[in-house]
Amino acid sequence: MTFTQRYVALGDSFTEGVGDADPASPNGVRGWADRVAEQLILADPSWGFANLAIRGKKMRQILDHQVDAALALEPTLVTVYAGANDILRPRVDIDRLMGEYDDGVRRLRGSGADVVLFTGLDASASAVFGKTRGRTAIYNEWVREIADRRGATIVDYWRLREFQDWSYWDMDRMHMSTAGHTLMAARVLETLNASHRIDLPELAARPALKRLEQVRADAQWAREYLTPWVGRRLRRVSSGDLLSAKYPVLVHPPWAPIDT
Template sequence: MTFDSRYVALGDSFTEGVGDWDESRPNGVRGWADRVAEQLILADSSWGYANLAIRGKKLHQVLAEQVDAAIALEPTLVTIYAGGNDILRPKVDIDAIVDAYDAGIAKLCASGAAVLVFTGFDSGKSPVFGATRGRTALYNELVREAADRHGAELVDYWRMKELQDERFWDIDRLHMSPAGHMLTAKKVLEVLRRTDAIDLPELEAPPARTRAERLRHDAQWAREYLGPWVGRRLRGVSSGDNLTAKYPVPVHIRPSAGN
């Protein structure tokens, strides 16, 4: 099937859609990029959608494996976010990875596609991931400069303060919940100057916990999510090692039943 317009999404788990679980979708996830594509297609059926993002990918892998593949699809619109998995590593050269990222963004822009990039999330309130806040702030400034230099659109994820609410996050505290993905989709469409029919769900009241209950809750999270996450990194393996892209070529997708 051919399409007059093609949206191609690149990146890691953030763009693949982890946290927005949907067993009816490839890789079992939906995500903000699917939701953006659904709205584009609902407004104009000439759009096709490809998503090359795979969870666990570091920036150099996204650039090496996805950029040329995206350009080969002759995209009208490309969204890309990469570097989050690098920032969480024990050591990272932010200047070096964003230099490489800059070249990738330039290549995508030179293809004639409209390109949209993201800053990183402000994790300052996280007792675990907050330690990377300074790295992310530096990464963000360099990404903003790259976007300005190449004429890319920017979603300033750092400034989406609504996402400081834990209800926008999955139980693993690393990936957004469905509500977080929906909020991000609406922001992307706003930056693209597109309308949407996404209705954010009414969030349940956050659970009231005593200090002891919070400690037990945090300990359970560390056992079930933080420990395995650290273990994978120590072993040099990724949750995405056996996965392929959700939509390697453009397709039509529609909203899931009921939402």
């Protein structure tokens, strides 16, 4: 099928959709980018969609392996969020990193595609990841400068204060839940001034934990999620090392509710 409009999503676990479990989807996850594509296709079946994002990828990997693949698909719309996994490393040269990012965005914009970038999340609510808040703030200023220079659009994740509510986060406290991905899809479409029929989830109230209950919950989280995450980084391995892109070529994915 020939697609006259082509949306290509680049990035890491955020864009792959980790936290939004869906056994029917490749890699077992759906995510906000797939949900954005669904709405675009519902409104106009001429859209095709590719999702090249793979969990655990750092900036250099995304630029080296996903930008050329995206350009080969002749995109008309690209979303890209890269750098979060670099910021979480013990050491990172943010200025050098963002110089490389600028060049990648330049190439994408040079193709004629509309490009959407993301600022980083304000992780001040996280006892662990909140320590990288300063780095993220510097990253965000670079993103704004790059967007201004290259004519890209920004989804300002830092200012989406809804995401300070832990109900939008998965049990691992690192990735958005299905509710979070659904909300992000709506916010991306609104940034694009695209109509959508996404029903935002009603969040169940979370009972406040007593101090001892919170300590036990934090200890369980550290055992099940934080310790394995740290271990992978010490071993220099990634949860995405054995995975491939969900939709490496332009498609109407199986969930697209139209006759293709």
